[in-house]
Amino acid sequence: MDQKIVIAGAGSIGCFVGGLLTFGGRNVTLLARPAIAEEIAAHGLTLTSLEGWSERIPPDTLDVETDPAAALADAALILVTVKSGATAEMAALIAAHAPAGAAIVILQNGLGNAGTLRSALPVHPVFAGMVSFNIVHQGSGRFHRGTSGPLVIEAGAPPLAVPHLEIVQHEDMTAVLAGKLVYNLNNALNALSGLTLREQLGDRRWRRILAAAQEEALAVFAAEGIVPWSLGKVPVQRFPRILLLPDWLFRLVSRRGVKIDATARSSMWEDLERGRRTEIEELQGAVIARAERLGLGAPVNRAIAVAVKSAEAAGKGSPRLEPTALLAAVS
Template sequence: MTQPRIVVAGAGAVGCFVGGLLAAAGREVVLLGRGWLRDEVAAHGLTCTDFSGLAVTAAPEVSDDPAVLARADIVLVCVKSGATGEMARLIAEQAPMQAVVVSLQNGVRNVDVLRRALPGRDVRGGMVGFNVVGLGEGRFHRSTSGEIVVAFGDGDLAETLEAPGLVVEEVVGIEAVQRGKLILNLTNAVNALSGLSLHDMLLVRGWRRVMAAQMSEGLAVFRAAGLEVAVPAKAPGWAIPWILRLPTGLFRRIAAPMLVVDPQARTSMVADLTAGRRTEVDEFQGEIVRLGGVHGLETPVNARVMIAIGEAEGGRNRVWTPEDLLT
């Protein structure tokens, strides 16, 4: 594919960062987002920064008109999971049949939702391994390290999506990687309930025990279901709960790379709760609880975290302690 046109379908934190780096590298990129994004970028331009000092500016086209999908060779789906159905409908109506549709979302069901609405099209899963926060005034900041992984297929998708600052790998078996990411995403809700930054939460053993308990339940459920899990982390998936349960002094020494995050970094679920939006807790904890039910496994910590986030979505500002969630 020579100079393909890339449309980011749902440009928020991830979409603007990825689209911004691609545009800065000279790719033809259109950001399909809401009116606020168009106004922000018109007023301030688009700036992508990261924890390592990367700083690029870009000037991609920004639109809130789904008709821009008609120009896509590649569609990067970057909406939250609850909006996938609606975005799939817009892609079906507007995008050319031959456009490759790539989900860069968390959760393990978005690709199925897209494929059901887009029969006969090349729809691929993906996984974004880093955290991005929107800082306002057209600024999007990557606050952790990590790569993008996309499903292997025809063409040279990974190469097309690579740019300075953006490492993209193509793999066979993206489903296992997405399940592994879901295990990590169980942290999103804990981070929101803790009220702390990711860095500070990781230094509290009680919150790490909640993270570990959820992950152990999740890994057990996938094992019982006979589903492979490839956790995108430096340590093997089975070892992460064990590392998280260590006393803080030892954890600091053994898990030093986990603590290399911006001091203010928070997971994407925090942004949803702050903005009063529906979160992806049903796609993360809900997935584990449902699959546990099918295979006769108890998942009490994931279930309690779901209740806690449900209350927060409903506007109840109860303060949860790790002990509330573990017992």
């Protein structure tokens, strides 16, 4: 039998990638919370994408476990797809239940997950990874990919082929994850706006805030000697200038970049809508912490983080802020 692949944390990314692996004939177990397990048992998985394809995976072809011991037993490859705040907890479960030597591939946001997992799992080879696209959970087992981009995995990781997805191996995952963080600074702004990504990025006022947040992050990485990786032909270092273009010119230039469908929203928007903890500490929080260590300022990222934490505490979903509420931090 094909070696067992475990999706350690079957949320939006985990269900999408794990479902496609199952569709491709791989031996996959989804380790999921009870609510997701019940949803999959009732509906199976329907995976769709902005490219127009749709795949249906019936429930009787999916192996879903809520018990970590049962899920991780005999695993050969473990794809970690939990939110970054749950990384240490998942590491403990893998240490307790997975066979020594099972390879770990990280498909999470954030800069520090590889270090956390390597420290906790010395008998497992750990490979950093990065998901460059966005997945939204639409309910009833439906998960939609709303933006383009590849999976990027650290060179030397076990070969992995996922139907419908481009997979790229990269030698410098520090640069890759830094580049992804610069892109991901928009997650919070999209969540605060309540708009689709197209609508929000189509408004130069929101783009001004994003440009300022990215400038702060780029200054931090430059001080650390890190050159962030760029997704696509446009260098990430040029993004702030492009974001400040007039709307009509931005629309023209952005056609060369990541493709975004009309319904796409950020994962942080989904977290606020579902009353879940966001990854603001792993995104804006990472910029703030690094800036403080270097003696640099990050007032824009700090203002964004405060607004997201306030929305988390309110528990009412996206606050649907107007950009004027944050523009003062840019001045």
